[in-house]
Amino acid sequence: MDRSDIAKLAELARIEVSEATVDEVAKSITDVLALVDQLQAADTEGVAPMAHPLDATQRLRADQVSEDNRREQFQTQAPAAEQGLYLVPKVID
Amino acid sequence: MMEWETVIGLEVHVQLATKTKIFSGASTAFGAAPNTQACAIDLAMPGTLPVPNEQAFRYAVMFGLAIDAEIGKCSVFERKNYFYPDLPKGYQTTQLDAPIVGPGHVEIQLADGSTKSIRIHHAHLEEDAGKSLHEDFHGMSGIDLNRAGTPLIEIVSEPDMRSSEEAVAFARKLHSIVTSLGICDGEMSQGSMRFDVNVSVRLKGTEELGTRTETKNLNSFKFMEDAIKLEVERQIDLIEEGGEVVQETRLYNGETKTARSMRSKEEANDYRYFPCPDLLPVELDDDYIDAIRQQLPELPDARQARFVEQHGLSDYDAGMLAADAATAQFFETATEQCGDAKLAANWVMGEVSAHLNNEEKGIKDSPVTALQLAGLIARIKDNTISNKIAKQVFEAMWNGEGDADAIIEAKGLKQMSDTGELEKIVDEVIAGNPAMVEDWLASDEKKRKKKMGGFMGPIMKATKGQANPGMVNQILSKKLNDML
Helix, strand or coil, rough: CHHHHHHHHHHHCCCCCHHHHHHHHHHHHHHHHHHHHHHHHHCCCCCCCCCCCCCCCCCECCCCCCCCCHHHHHCCCCCCCCCCCEEEEEECC | CEEEECCCCCHHHHHHECCECCCCEEEEECCCCCCCCCCCCCCHHHHCCCCCHHHHHHHHHHHCCCCHCCCCCCCCCCCECCCCCCCCCEEEEEEECCCCCCCCCEEEEECCCCEEEEEEEEEEEEECCCCEEEEEEEEEEEEEEECCEEEEEEEEEECCCCHHHHHHHHHHHHHHHHHHHHCCCHHHHHCCEEEEEEEEEEECCCCCCCCCCCCCCCECCCHHHHHHHHHHHHHHHHHHHHCCCCCEEEEEEEECEEEEEEEHHHCCCCCEEEEECCCCCCECCCCHHHHHCCCCCHHHHHHHHHHHHHCCCHHHHHEEEEEEEEHHHHHHHHHHHHHCCHHHHHHHHHCCCHHHHHHCCCCCHHCCCCCHHHHHHHHHHHHCCCHHHHHHHHHHHHHCCCCCCHHHHHHHHHHHCCCHHHHHHHHHHHHCCHHHHHHHHCHHHHHHHHHHHHHHHHHHHHCCHHHHHHHHHHHHHHHHHHCC
16 A cells, blocks of 8 residues: 555545555555455355355345434434534535 | 447436335335434434335335346345435445346337337346535535435446437336336436436447446436437537547536536546445345236236237327326226227327326326216217317316316207207308309319318307217208209
């Protein structure tokens, strides 16, 4: 991982990585990737890929409304709300 | 002059008509006050876990069976990571490598009557995002998360369409299929179906695909057609002027009929998909799939064939009536009641459609019911009223003035079928128009037939349009011929 990889990841994850810590972050992520390399060295020939570590299948739910309106309660935790809407810094596509 | 070929592929988002969200028990009803149907799971509150809705899977499987696709017996949810305020989790739960519906195909009918098969690459289940309202809240955006978590299937076609007309025919066919299955309400104005179109152009005869652009979020067939035409023109102009098409996402504005670039590939997101650890693989067995197959409702193509066979309609008329499940139902109810499929078909495709289009209403909101229409057709059939008067009665029915019989009675529109009375009027018209009679007598046999029509105007005028046209014809013909 070089500095530009870190900059791109930080941008995608919307995380600020200060100039001073870039090298340190690059090193720790490289260490993690070394672990991944070790895993990838394992022989998986003939082993079906798993989508989940648990050997189980998903239970499904019946299509019945079970949640009622708790907007007032939820919005007490929002930094800003108005006319029932959550307010966020202006987004323009 | 270079000849260009257009290549179009579609990604279609279809909101499934479930009562609740795909991963939570919050209601999906349209039009509720903002955020009153956004529960803790939809808001991505810490500690919540998604539980998938069985009905969403059932609906997706129904679609897969309808397009003759392989059903994914083990489907896996993935996280598609990106940041946007209408996506509280910071990722969309969707499917990638193991979707619920595999490759299939949809037949479309072209203007020349031929059919074409459009391949479906796959269709996957995913959740819808919320809505951002950019009206000014003191320089901030308002977020409504009622739509967040609404189940969608995203249908991805192969780039098999060669014109905007084909793309629209395909989109309409999908609309027809999902509404016939009852898995989507088909309300385009409410965003129940949204289209992303991938467009590229290449020189006719070449194999290699040109660079494509994607125009996102078109929510009407008209906008889709216009957006494609505009984009094709832009790309051809660009290339012919020596430029190059850039792979980018574009936004079309239906109001101004213009489009602009939203983001180019360089800025494109890297979604960093990975299997969602909160959800186990969903396994469906053959019994489950077979049971759904047994209960599949009639599909548009089968319905069209049945209308031709059972009601003696033309292919074209049958296709028009069979495309939409509600219209087909309306037509069949009217036919059953009045016993005349041809008349019922003409009225549904004619006056009913015209009035609905005019008022931008769906057939479910038609002020004239199928039974009322049948009542009107019955009076045409038994010669109580003429076709022309029937239109007048229909207008009154549309305006809520009651059933056909009541309107005919109240307005005195009953057709005049009294022989004696009609003879009297015909005599008067013949006596009052000596020049026309002279002219008729002087004409040869061929022209006489045509010129007899000239007497109909004054006769209809004298009877306020209520004379039985068939009877008038007979009487008039006899009287004139007697003068020869």
